[in-house]
Amino acid sequence: MAALIFDTLRFSKQLRMAGIPAAKAEAETKVLAEFFETNLKDLVTKEDLFITKESLQHEIKDLRNDFGVLRHDVGELQNDMKALRHDVGVLQNDVKVLQHDVGVLKNDVKTLQHDVKDLRHEMKNMYKDLDAKIERVYIKLSGEMSMIKWMFGVMIASTIGILTKLFF
Numbered sequence: 001m002a003a004l005i006f007d008t009l010r011f012s013k014q015l016r017m018a019g020i021p022a023a024k025a026e027a028e029t030k031v032l033a034e035f036f037e038t039n040l041k042d043l044v045t046k047e048d049l050f051i052t053k054e055s056l057q058h059e060i061k062d063l064r065n066d067f068g069v070l071r072h073d074v075g076e077l078q079n080d081m082k083a084l085r086h087d088v089g090v091l092q093n094d095v096k097v098l099q100h101d102v103g104v105l106k107n108d109v110k111t112l113q114h115d116v117k118d119l120r121h122e123m124k125n126m127y128k129d130l131d132a133k134i135e136r137v138y139i140k141l142s143g144e145m146s147m148i149k150w151m152f153g154v155m156i157a158s159t160i161g162i163l164t165k166l167f168f
Contacts, residue, residue: 006036015166032162043155044148056141063134070126077119084112 008029015025088109 006033008033018166035158039158040155044151049148052144056137059137063130063137067130070130074123077123081116081119084116088112 011032012022012025012029015028016022020028091108
């Protein structure tokens with residue numbers, strides 16, 4: 001968290017030099033010091049942002065690794081599908097040779113085609129899940145950045161208000 005140093009003695013002295021009575025200058029100084037202590041103690045620092053950035057970069061790297069594994073698995077599935085297609089061709093040749101097994105072989109081909117369809121469906125679902133995870137990370141980052149922007153805006157507006165009150 002951010003550490004803000006506020007020189008209350010100097011601030012009070014400047015107020016008195018500007019013609020503000022000592023009691024009022026001390027009261028304003030105390031209120032401002034309490035404001036800083038209460039409202040700015042949870043201010044995000046560059047270190048906090050750096051830690052968050054490193055964490056997110058690590059998560060992105062993990063996601064990329066997961067994509068690599070998924071691509072490898074898809075490659076294996078494609079090879080398996082090629083092998084299955086080859087097996088179907090062999091089975092079709094066997095059907096010509098062994099006509100009495102035609103009914104059994106047709107059922108096997110239908111089962112294999114259904115399995116291929118299921119695999120394609122599973123792959124589509126895996127891609128959708130990965131897209132959803134990426135979207136959640138993006139939304140989380142967007143929300144955190146909005147919060148940081150808001151906090152900086154509040155801090156700047158407060159500082160401008162205080163300085164305006166002090167010097168004008």
